[in-house]
Amino acid sequence: MTTRPPIAMLAELTHRCPLSCPYCSNPLELARVDQELDTGTWKSVFRQAAELGVLQLHLSGGEPASRRDLVELVQAARDAGLYTNLITSGIGLSERRLGELDAAGLDHIQLSLQGTDAAMADQIGGYSGGFKRKMQVAAWIGAIGFPLTLNAVLHRRNLHQLPQAIDMAVEMGARRIEVATVQFHGWALKNRDTLMPTREQAREADAIVRDARLRLKGTLVIDYVPADYHSDYPKRCMGGWGTTGLNVTPEGKVLPCHAAETIPHLVFENVKDQPLAEIWYEGAAFQAYRGTDWMQEPCRSCERKTVDFGGCRCQAMAIVGDANATDPVCIKSPRHGALQALAEAHASAEGKELVYRSAPGKPIPETVG
Amino acid sequence: MITEQDVPYLPRGVRIHRDTVRDAWVLLAPERAITLDAIAHAILTEIDGARSFGEITAALAARYNAPVEDIAKDSAGFLGALRDRRFLEVQP
Numbered sequence: 001m002t003t004r005p006p007i008a009m010l011a012e013l014t015h016r017c018p019l020s021c022p023y024c025s026n027p028l029e030l031a032r033v034d035q036e037l038d039t040g041t042w043k044s045v046f047r048q049a050a051e052l053g054v055l056q057l058h059l060s061g062g063e064p065a066s067r068r069d070l071v072e073l074v075q076a077a078r079d080a081g082l083y084t085n086l087i088t089s090g091i092g093l094s095e096r097r098l099g100e101l102d103a104a105g106l107d108h109i110q111l112s113l114q115g116t117d118a119a120m121a122d123q124i125g126g127y128s129g130g131f132k133r134k135m136q137v138a139a140w141i142g143a144i145g146f147p148l149t150l151n152a153v154l155h156r157r158n159l160h161q162l163p164q165a166i167d168m169a170v171e172m173g174a175r176r177i178e179v180a181t182v183q184f185h186g187w188a189l190k191n192r193d194t195l196m197p198t199r200e201q202a203r204e205a206d207a208i209v210r211d212a213r214l215r216l217k218g219t220l221v222i223d224y225v226p227a228d229y230h231s232d233y234p235k236r237c238m239g240g241w242g243t244t245g246l247n248v249t250p251e252g253k254v255l256p257c258h259a260a261e262t263i264p265h266l267v268f269e270n271v272k273d274q275p276l277a278e279i280w281y282e283g284a285a286f287q288a289y290r291g292t293d294w295m296q297e298p299c300r301s302c303e304r305k306t307v308d309f310g311g312c313r314c315q316a317m318a319i320v321g322d323a324n325a326t327d328p329v330c331i332k333s334p335r336h337g338a339l340q341a342l343a344e345a346h347a348s349a350e351g352k353e354l355v356y357r358s359a360p361g362k363p364i365p366e367t368v369g
Numbered sequence: 370m371i372t373e374q375d376v377p378y379l380p381r382g383v384r385i386h387r388d389t390v391r392d393a394w395v396l397l398a399p400e401r402a403i404t405l406d407a408i409a410h411a412i413l414t415e416i417d418g419a420r421s422f423g424e425i426t427a428a429l430a431a432r433y434n435a436p437v438e439d440i441a442k443d444s445a446g447f448l449g450a451l452r453d454r455r456f457l458e459v460q461p
């Protein structure tokens with residue numbers, strides 16, 4: 001099979017972040033500030049990405065506003081011809097800095113939402129005053145006129161706020177909301193007992209989204225990531241491994257997905273050592289799960305094998321212990337029943353505390369209780 | 370449904386881009402890149418935020434020597450789909 005150029009690149013500019021969300025998608029081993037790529041290297045990566053065929057650049061983190069050179073990096077991305085999206089909690093953005101980002105040509109902002117009120121949002125984000133600040137930033141974003149997507153991350157503790165989150169998106173003038181049920185990778189794996197939604201919550205969210213899509217057609221676009229463990233078929237992870245997108249870590253490692261480092265046998269190339277195009281087309285980690293040749297049964301003979309590509313490799317690794325296995329979310333996986341039992345057990349666990357993400361260079365907390 | 374009097378425009382954050390790697394025109398929007406065929410590209414490049422949908426379809430019909438009803442029907446379907454995704458707006 002011929003490999004096509006990627007469409008999207010996620011640039012994790014930094015792992016530093018003022019928030020410490022317990023479902024952070026960053027790896028447990030966080031990059032320190034002195035390990036981060038410098039401004040010039042990021043600029044070169046953006047130019048290489050555009051030449052490779054990337055159209056959409058997502059500047060993420062950690063909190064990308066923690067990078068002092070953010071405006072310069074946005075300017076460089078636009079100069080390279082990339083559609084530039086900032087994925088942010090809003091913390092670290094002042095009115096003046098937003099004005100500079102506007103002048104630099106930033107195309108779009110995706111603002112995360114940890115809860116629809118200060119009590120919930122500040123508890124989940126682990127940052128007092130964060131919600132109030134975020135609302136201020138949302139008002140500035142609206143005044144400048146940036147296209148806005150609200151990214152509501154939902155789990156057992158805040159799924160009841162989904163209707164308010166949708167209302168908030170409309171009130172803020174967002175054109176789009178991502179209703180993202182927490183996916184269990186990275187830090188979220190430490191918090192399944194507190195964050196796993198119940199099956200009833202998952203089905204209720206399905207219904208709320210279905211209704212809101214009809215009601216708000218032409219006003220608000222709703223992209224929905226359902227509760228994975230309570231689904232019958234797995235997600236088409238990354239649109240297919242090594243087909244659509246790539247991810248560059250703060251230190252410059254190039255990954256096929258943000259969680260790929262949890263697959264222990266994969267080796268990742270670095271933009272400091274190799275051209276981005278060479279890594280995309282020839283890198284061993286990208287080749288590992290491209291196409292369908294790597295599949296086992298029941299994937300190999302499955303009619304859905306090019307629909308979802310066997311689901312998430314990192315989830316197969318984390319739960320089945322074999323990255324080549326069928327994602328256990330799949331109803332055809334021999335481990336599907338066990339996964340459902342696991343989901344049930346996590347969803348009914350009581351009395352556990354949230355384990356917050358730590359800061360780069362700080363010890364990784366153990367799961368308690 | 371878009372009417373003859375509506376004045377369509379591409380809102381901020383939605384733009385036409387020449388993809389030199391794939392040798393194609395694409396419409397870039399939040400989290401989306403839509404490949405434009407020749408017809409879609411022709412329609413979108415007529416949209417300037419000043420002329421009405423009726424004027425645009427008349428211009429396209431004249432340029433391509435095609436019945437204006439056919440052009441209007443195809444264009445309305447395409448622009449309606451973009452509008453549903455908030456990739457196209459009409460002047461208030």
